[in-house]
Amino acid sequence: MKSYVFLFVTLLCGSIIFVGTSDNKDKPATSVRPITDIIECQSNAFYSPPPISNEEFQRRFGLEPMKTRKNVNALTQAEINAIKVGLLKMKALPYTNPTSFGYQTAIHGTNLPDNLQSWNTCHRAGEGVFFLAWHRMYLYFFERILRHKSGRADLTLPYWDYLTDPVLPAAYRENSPGNPLYMTRNAAINGGGALPASIITAFNNSMAIVPYYTFQSNLNSGPHGSVHTSVNGAMAIVNTAAVDPVFWLHHSEIDRLWEVWRAMCNGRANPVDATWLNKSYVFFDEFGNQVSLTGSQVVEISAQLNYRYDDLPSFPGCPPARPAVxxxxxxxxxxxxxxxxxxxxxxxxxxxxxxxxxxxxxxxxxxxxxxxxxxxxxxxxxxxxxxxxxxxxxxxxxxxxxxxxxxxxxxxxxxxxxxxxxxxxxxxxxxxxxxxxxxxxxxxxxxxxxxxxxxxxxxxxxxxxxxxxxxxxxxxxxxxxxxxxxxxxxxxxxxxxx
Amino acid sequence: MQLIAITLWMVMLTGCSTGNNSTTITNATDTVLLYKKDTALVAGINVTQTILHLPEEKKLEVTKKGRLLLVLDHPTVISAPEGVYEIYLTNLLNDIDKLTSSQQSFVSLLDLYSITAPGAKQQVEIDITQQVKNLQSTGGSATPLFAVLKFAPVKLADGTFSSNAGEIHFSGISVVQVNN
Missing domain, CATH: 2.60.120 (Jelly Rolls)
Structure with a gap:
């Protein structure tokens, strides 16, 4: 088994970061990289390594059987239990461990003063154009970690299709001891209440928009945020939102809606500008290895990220442009x-x-x-x-x-x-x-x-x-x-x- | 469904300060068309009604590359609503009680989530360009203009609706023409 330690000198923050990485697929599940080798970067500057090639991505992450993200209401009790097991195992780890629940949720945002690698990278000023892509990457690696911890090879993050069922699934509302899916939220939502119907209207209005960035902005600022605040509790605040397991249901749905939008065709297409395609973000895989993805690596979820949604075709694509005549x-x-x-x-x-x-x-x-x-x-x-x-x-x-x-x-x-x-x-x-x-x-x-x-x-x-x-x-x-x-x-x- | 409608009153701007210091979204080419500074525009408790009156010479014009934004300054959630706030633009005061999200006057939902991000602008910007176009195409004039925030509650499990509209304060509101 080979492992490598890379020394990066980050000129931006003037600190030294030792990052242990391993690309071996046979690395034992228990071999989590010690996190004491991360020296806190005191600056908000962001270390962005060069993107890995598609070939390297395939080699690193392998060609596993296609994973299917399902409607949360279609999950079996065994599948729900697997999610609970994965969450509890992640929560049992210290927050400084990149595969811990604490570390992972802090990637989205946190009130903790530590500014560890990749923390607080959602909602960074000026990066709203990467809203959908960033969350796709974030969910992808969180899902890998959760799957690994759960011990269930086919585990995926379910989605909450609130457009057809606006009631939070019961498993997330059961205030029973040790249920990691439950949190204090808007009492009406936890009591089985339905999201206001205008959220659905707002989502539909977003889906009718053709230009990608306008669609994304409209989706983000209105309906997406309103689900967060309607659920309330930790979900209503950026720095705590990911702590609520509903966050992962919500953003799986947002990710699915991005695919639905693409499948509506008629000019809908992902960005092709170099800035978006080459923008790189750093996350951690299930072994605690630092990994990165670019926009260009998350445009085809089936081909590049090996997952699909249960109600969408595996390779949604629009018909080729027809001849002018x-x-x-x-x-x-x-x-x-x-x-x-x-x-x-x-x-x-x-x-x-x-x-x-x-x-x-x-x-x-x-x-x-x-x-x-x-x-x-x-x-x-x-x-x-x-x-x-x-x-x-x-x-x-x-x-x-x-x-x-x-x-x-x-x-x-x-x-x-x-x-x-x-x-x-x-x-x-x-x-x-x-x-x-x-x-x-x-x-x-x-x-x-x-x-x-x-x-x-x-x-x-x-x-x-x-x-x-x-x-x-x-x-x-x-x-x-x-x-x-x-x-x-x-x-x-x-x-x-x- | 219990609905609480709050309309925001904008004062007429004729030769007075347009409150450029109130907003950070503008640049040298942007124009603050309307501005009202209030100690507290309260959504959820008081039902206040405010009319957007533009001076005759100052039309709400939508240029090809320009956009019109409704900007709510410093939204502060005193208590969270059990539901969402819908935003409407209409020029018919009588319509306010009948507004629903399926109508063309529906603009969007008030996003109180994004402003919680560290370093986020403490403003909610809502693009109202299309709605102003709609008003102009149907009635000729987009003024007077009523910006309405309407509480849409969560439907409870027993079929009734939550009455908790929460309490949200704004320090000011404006309509800004952004030329980009």
Whole structure:
């Protein structure tokens, strides 16, 4: 077993720091680097070692099985217990040990006078642009330490999806002796109260923002901070926030929402400026080794950090930019307006004119779709024009093609196309945004058409169904209705190239 | 739902000091359009109503690169609310009791967390550019302007709402045009 001791002379603070590191994966779990070799840096200056390469990162951290971060409400009792064990073991260590709970939480912020390596690095002045990236790195290494202490190889930090269940999970509210998840907080929250609904609105408003830095700033300053102060107790103060186990639930959710935002595509993308990509922060791994990550090393969580979220694809990615020349042929249009006032509605195309389908078939001499031809990237697009929202549901509106009568719509079925984005429509309509038509929403129905085996002629008798599904509260769907109208629905075939 | 609405009263600024010494967010090109210094604007106890009146010649204009900020100085949490404070901008006084976060007058939530960071500016800055644009596009004029802080409580497990709105003090409020 090799170990190395590096001597760094930090000109900025004029102190000497001995940092023991080891990159051996077989290092015994009990071999935690002695922390007495850290000499306190009296300055606020920050030592930032050169970033390690991606190859070195992979070598150092290995290619372990993909870890999945789960909704906290989906955890088994054994998984909750593992988190408790990990926390208790971390808390048993002296706060000067980099893998201790005290040290780790002080990285976020602390009232202790010691200014140990990496302490108080969250919320440093002028570094707000790294809010999401810093917390992603912070959680990543905290999670590794917690996993290691827990002895459970598949442990991950769960997330609290307060957008669908705004009640703090029971395991964190049980004031039982020795429960490390419990803390004194806002009595209403610890009593099973729900976060105010406007927090959800504020999060949704943030997600609608496309430029990364604006999105991040909006997310950080409004809804993120309001969850902190609503939970209250240690969570309400930057220097103590990470002490509350709810902090880790909250920031897993923030990290997940960053991924959700990316998956919404339509121009949403992580920064590409060198300042952000190369910004490096120092943390500690499960063996107490000093490690660093840069912005460029945390942009793809599955590929680079080996984790994913249970409700998101492993490698979320947006479709490549389509060629500038895209041809779109309207196939069939439902000219009769659709009104939904309640829970569900169905719109048939059987009585609509299908002359455009006839024309397309004649011109192209085919009745089948050609989705598999990569040269044309053919897609079946549904366009909902004149979408006017009068009542937003406390949930979502699901869209189905050829949903069988008498069956409850199931979003896991082959009929499910996607969600009707009422929020954007309402937002655009009421907020007078000008970057998109205010009342038009599109869905890609290609996969459904493939799964249902549709061809061009099938569209003559197609039906489109809308189903209002309430948000889940305590695993029970909230009863909710919606009221909106759609002036026109179109099926179009989009093709590029040639 | 019990709601406590607090509107912040801004005085008319006509040729008087605009209180540039009140804020640190400005630079030489920024303009403090409105400023009111109060010993205590209390959210959670008193319901005070304040109207933003701009002089005729001083419009709330949103330039292409500029932003309008509502700045709350030195927020001090005397007691924490069991809930959040929603921020609204509206030019219809009658609407105040009916404000909900799904409306376009909803700006954001009052972030009392970030200011607890050591060295953080003791100001809450809220970008109101879009809301002012909205008001101008619907009614022509963005004044008079009502900045409303409304308490949104936690919903308790028994289905009722918390009545603890807490107590928060501000030393001053301003509207600043930032040209960047």
């Amino acid at each position: 895209v041809r779109r042929d309207i196939l069939i249009t439902r000219e009769s307006a659709v009104q939904l006032n309640g829970k569900r509605q169905k719109a048939d195309f059987a009585r609509e004119s299908s002359t455009q389908i006839d024309s397309f078939i004649r011109r192209n001499n085919r009745e089948a779709f050609n989705f598999s031809d990569a040269s044309t990237s053919e897609r079946l697009i549904m366009t909902f024009e004149g979408l006017a929202v009068r009542q937003m549901p406390e949930g979502v509106v699901e869209v189905y093609i050829n949903q069988p009568d008498g069956q409850t719509p199931d979003f896991r079925s082959i009929h499910f196309v996607g969600l009707l984005d009422l929020f954007s429509a309402e937002h655009h309509t009421n907020h007078h945004f000008t970057d998109n038509p205010a009342d038009e929403v599109e869905l890609d129905a290609t996969k459904v058409a493939e799964a249902l085996g549709l061809n061009l002629n099938s569209l003559r008798n197609a039906s489109v169904s809308f189903y209002v599904r309430g948000a889940t509260l305590n695993r029970i769907e909230v009863g909710t209705d919606a009221e909106f109208s759609i002036r026109r629905i179109k099926f179009s075939l989009e093709r590029s190239g040639n």
